[in-house]
Amino acid sequence: MLQYLTIMLDAAKAKNDERGASAVEYGLLVAGIAAIIVVAVFAFGDLVSNIFTGTASQISNKGN
16 A cells, blocks of 8 residues: 555656746747738738738728
8 A cells, every 4th residue: 555655646746846847838829920920010010010010001082
């Protein structure tokens, strides 16, 4: 019985050790996604801004 409890406690410790690694992996994943978003905003920011500006001017001209 004592050996069983020792094995279970060791397994619980090992499981807790893996949580830190998972948190680091998720952090790296989030950082990668954020970097991709930043690159996309810088790459397509002017294009999207011009599209919205053109659409807004067309809407305002039709109202007159």
